[in-house]
Amino acid sequence: MRRRTLTLLVVICLGHVMLISAQVQSKSGVPVIEDVAFGTLARVQGLAAGMADAVSSVWHGYFALHGAARDNAALRQRVVELEGELQAERAKSSRTGSLEEALNLQKSLAARTLAARVIAGNPSPGALTVTIDRGSDDGVEANMAVIAGRGVVGRVIGRPAAHAALVQLLIDRSAAAAALLEKSNSAGIVAGGDPGGRLRLELVSPLVKIDLGERVLTTGQDGIFPQGFLIGSVESIDGVGKDREISIRPSVDFTHIEVVLVVLDRRPSGHEQ
Amino acid sequence: MRLTTVLAAVLIAVVLQVTFARYTVGGRWAFDLVLVGVVYVALRWEAVAGMVAGTVGGLLQDMLSGGIIGVGGLAKTLTGFATGVVGTQFVVAKPHARAIIVGGATIFHRLIMLVLQGLIDQKWPGLPWTAMLGETAINSVCGFLAFHLSDALPGAMGRGRMSRRGSLGRRQW
Numbered sequence: 001m002r003r004r005t006l007t008l009l010v011v012i013c014l015g016h017v018m019l020i021s022a023q024v025q026s027k028s029g030v031p032v033i034e035d036v037a038f039g040t041l042a043r044v045q046g047l048a049a050g051m052a053d054a055v056s057s058v059w060h061g062y063f064a065l066h067g068a069a070r071d072n073a074a075l076r077q078r079v080v081e082l083e084g085e086l087q088a089e090r091a092k093s094s095r096t097g098s099l100e101e102a103l104n105l106q107k108s109l110a111a112r113t114l115a116a117r118v119i120a121g122n123p124s125p126g127a128l129t130v131t132i133d134r135g136s137d138d139g140v141e142a143n144m145a146v147i148a149g150r151g152v153v154g155r156v157i158g159r160p161a162a163h164a165a166l167v168q169l170l171i172d173r174s175a176a177a178a179a180l181l182e183k184s185n186s187a188g189i190v191a192g193g194d195p196g197g198r199l200r201l202e203l204v205s206p207l208v209k210i211d212l213g214e215r216v217l218t219t220g221q222d223g224i225f226p227q228g229f230l231i232g233s234v235e236s237i238d239g240v241g242k243d244r245e246i247s248i249r250p251s252v253d254f255t256h257i258e259v260v261l262v263v264l265d266r267r268p269s270g271h272e273q
Numbered sequence: 274m275r276l277t278t279v280l281a282a283v284l285i286a287v288v289l290q291v292t293f294a295r296y297t298v299g300g301r302w303a304f305d306l307v308l309v310g311v312v313y314v315a316l317r318w319e320a321v322a323g324m325v326a327g328t329v330g331g332l333l334q335d336m337l338s339g340g341i342i343g344v345g346g347l348a349k350t351l352t353g354f355a356t357g358v359v360g361t362q363f364v365v366a367k368p369h370a371r372a373i374i375v376g377g378a379t380i381f382h383r384l385i386m387l388v389l390q391g392l393i394d395q396k397w398p399g400l401p402w403t404a405m406l407g408e409t410a411i412n413s414v415c416g417f418l419a420f421h422l423s424d425a426l427p428g429a430m431g432r433g434r435m436s437r438r439g440s441l442g443r444r445q446w
Contacts, residue, residue, distance in 0.1 A: 005321055009354050012328055016347035023341050024393055037336035041287070048292040120337075121294025123287065124345055125303035125408055126386060127338035131291070158339045166339045195401050255297065 035159055042164030045131055049119035111226050113261040114138060119164070128172035128192070134262060135160040143224050145263040151230035151251035152177065152218060153260050170231070171197050171254055178221040179231055184208050187219055190231050190248060197254060199232060201246035210234055216248055226263055279314050279322050283330040286310025291337065303404055304411040305379065307334055311353045312378045313419055316371055320357025327353030341393065348385040352378050368420040375416030379409040
């Protein structure tokens with residue numbers, strides 16, 4: 001093998017090592033390079049996603065219509081059910097509003113959200129991120145919460161491009177959220193990184209009794225996720241006392257995320273308040 | 274080796290990766306089409322091309338995933354180089370032989386990534402065997418298809434052109 005090739009390999013590897021160590025020491029990325037690359041590639045990703053969607057819509061719109069009538073009937077029934085649930089929720093909300101007024105509490109306003117389409121998946125198998133088609137021009141900022149119909153999806157990371165933003169999923173190994181067990185009312189931290197796509201509930205008092213299937217909600221204490229959004233439910237509890245390991249099944253099906261909602265209202269954390 | 278061809282191959286791999294990954298987000302099926310692209314380039318145009326493809330592909334992946342830039346770049350540079358060296362030392366002309374190289378490269382790449390991650394986090398992350406084997410299998414199949422198509426397509430197009438020319442000739446005659 002030629003000496004020149006080996007020299008080139010050593011130079012490139014040293015360059016990478018220096019780049020990594022600079023970021024690890026400063027605890028930050030390389031903003032300019034990241035912004036340019038992400039902004040440019042987001043457009044390509046948008047185009048690729050558009051093409052893939054076009055092919056998919058041709059298939060689903062023309063070739064796979066045999067179950068459409070059945071789906072239509074099921075969907076109509078679901079709409080009726082949801083309308084009923086909405087009525088019940090509205091009634092509950094008005095009662096809560098009256099109580100808040102009576103107790104002279106600050107009104108809990110519904111968060112403003114922005115719908116976004118997922119245009120790209122995780123670029124490398126290790127990182128669980130998605131790219132959405134909304135960015136800084138739409139009011140999206142770093143650390144904004146991202147939710148779906150069923151619960152919490154993740155948060156916006158990095159500086160968003162004009163028309164795209166990167167969302168770190170809650171199941172990513174470096175993601176976490178402040179959480180609360182609905183029945184026992186005890187707080188903890190929900191963290192990702194489980195190989196099976198589950199979440200771990202940590203820092204919960206070992207004295208607290210936890211039931212299987214108990215719902216886990218956001219507390220709002222982290223300053224990212226608004227209070228009361230569903231994270232998931234307790235799936236399994238292994239061990240006892242301090243060694244207790246609580247596994248949470250996420251309410252969102254992360255294998256099928258197409259449309260998400262970005263929560264535009266960022267609230268200060270309990271610590272900041 | 275033409276730099277533009279190598280860069281084009283890597284860019285296509287990156288676009289395919291993010292496009293297909295959209296349908297398997299958070300699922301059990303992990304794959305790395307950029308790595309397949311890097312191995313393809315390394316086996317086709319030798320070690321230097323593999324190294325360049327690995328650097329560009331890895332850095333692009335790092336930038337898009339929002340993590341530490343350089344980790345994927347370093348891992349893919351070493352993998353591209355090693356694959357290129359293996360490709361020159363052994364006869365790997367058949368698509369299935371090349372698919373095995375893709376599988377080996379996937380394991381090599383994943384191990385480098387784990388070591389780098391462990392060094393950065395100061396904590397050994399543990400070996401996700403099932404995920405790694407799944408990724409190896411999917412990457413190998415994708416590699417087989419890529420090599421098979423790239424070998425078969427030019428021949429098929431040539432045969433198509435010949436047959437069109439032939440039928441036109443008969444009609445003229």
